[in-house]
Amino acid sequence: MYSRTLRKLTQINCDSWRLLSSFRRVAATELSRRRHCWRSVVALPVFVVARSVACKVAMAKEEENPKRKRTQSKAKYVTTIQGKAPHYLNSLKVRWEQLHEIPGIFAYQLQKTRPNRVLPGKYKFYAELNPDRTLKRRIPQTIENLNPTFKPKQFNFNKVDALEVMMTIDDVDKTEVQMIVNRSPLTRFHTVVCPDVKNNLVQRITAHSLKFCINFMRGLDDIDIRMGYNSPGALASVNHLHFHLLHLPQDLYINHVELEELAGGYVYRLSKSMPTEAICVIFEANDDEAEVQEKVNNLHKLADWMCGQNIPHNLFITPDRRPGKRGNVQVFVFARSQYCVNKDLAEFNVGFCELAGYIPVGDSDKLENLTEPMVIKRIREITGTAPQAVYTRMKQIVNGEDQSIWEQPLTI
Missing domain, CATH: 1.20.5 (Single alpha-helices involved in coiled-coils or other helix-helix interfaces)
Incomplete structure (x- = not known):
């Protein structure tokens, strides 16, 4: 139980x-x-x-940053300099870095980081220390005038070591453009762009070379790549046609200048409120071949006229870094009253870099003591009154007005 x-x-x-x-x-x-x-x-x-x-x-x-619109079919675009430019640039960067590691190719090893300053003031000029370039670069040639003759016994780009030629680009009309390392670099990827090297062209802009540089820049997505040109009397070092390609990631003075329209809806001048003078020709991302050719031709006519008038000049070609302008390319033209015969490597020289707002200096004291008023004063001294005549001349060219009165040499 x-x-x-x-x-x-x-x-x-x-x-x-x-x-x-x-x-x-x-x-x-x-x-x-x-x-x-x-x-x-x-x-x-x-x-x-x-x-x-x-x-x-x-x-x-x-x-x-709207996407760039092609004005050609994709099949045709990829065969152009503009379409091939990104590939060329990537290959150039790789080759430049490889050569930079080989002893004896460069005059000095460019430091990855260099002392620098943004000068206090409204316009933000950017100065950077590069003492090696001052001490170790090749002695610049003396080029007596803007219509020089080629002197084969002097240094020219036919004489560079084959290893220094990073690539040769086949351009239109069976011409070649050599991309050569600058042995005394200002920046990473500093390259000398040499059109038609074997033809021994003097340091005077041709329409073909200008169009190549502009189309190359128009094809790039890398907005840190810039190009520049110094004429004889405006800090050119070698009397053999060449442009410079530089890597400048900084926003420069010239990227933020105010512009006033001058002619044609695409030619501008720096606003009268700015401290320096220049013309700016804008190549729009959507410009077709005819529009590009028209602008190149007018720029070349201006450059030819300046040579005939004994006006030294500099060009700075840059991606348009203003908001909403992605894909545009700006070509700034700086005219000068003073003809510089020799570079004084110990002093503050003015070439396309300095005019754009990038100022390499050779010693630390200058880097620390340089001021915005000093830079503006120096630029104004070399510029003088030449830009006023250039503004008028460019309007004449673009508007197709009578040009006979401009054929007489200008006295500065």
Whole structure:
């Protein structure tokens, strides 16, 4: 009797425990499910908000930097200098870095980081220390005038070591453009761009060389690459046609100047409120071949005229870094009243770099003591009154007005 009662109580207890365990499992599962749902509901608005913000940022960037529209078919575009430029630039960067590691190719090893200063003031001129260039670069040639003759016995780019030629680009009309390392670099990837080297062209802009440089720049997505040109009397070092390619990631003075329209809807001058003078020709991202050719021809006519008038000049070619202008290229033309015969490597020279707002200096004292007023004063001294005549002449060229009165040499 007692044992039967005990077995019955034990069975009831076991059944109760099983029932309680089942209830706990069901309750735990339900609670877990509800927690997961609650988390999903809470996380959903956060995800939606985050995605919404990301989309708005992307849309804002798209509006600020609209995609470049090709004016040619893709098949034709990829065969042009403009279409091939990104590939050429990437190959050039790799080759430049390789050569920079080989002893004897460069006059000195360019330091990855160099002391620099943004000069205090409104216009933010950027100065950088490069003492090696002052001490170790090749002695610049003396080029007596703007219409020099080629002198094969002097240094020219036919005489560089074959290893210094990073690449040769086949351009239109079976011409070649050599990309040669600058043995005394100002920046990473500093390259001498030499069109038609074997034809022994003097340091005077040709329409073909100008068009090559502009189309090369128009094809790049890298807005840190710039090009420049110094004429005889404007800091040219070698009397053999060449441009410079530089890597300048900094925003420079010239990238933020105010512009006033001068002629044609694409030729501007620096605003009268700016401290320096220059012409700016804008190549739009969507310009077709005819529009590009027209602008190149007018720039070349201006350069030819300046040579005939004994006006030294510099060019600076840069991606348009203003908001909403991605894909445009700006060509700045600086005219000068003073003809510089020799570079004084110990002093503050003015070439296309300095005119654009990038100022390499040779010693630390100059880096520390250079001021914005000093830079502006020096630029104004070499510029003089020449830009005023150039503004008038460029309007004549663009508007197709009578040019006979401009054929007489200008006295400065």
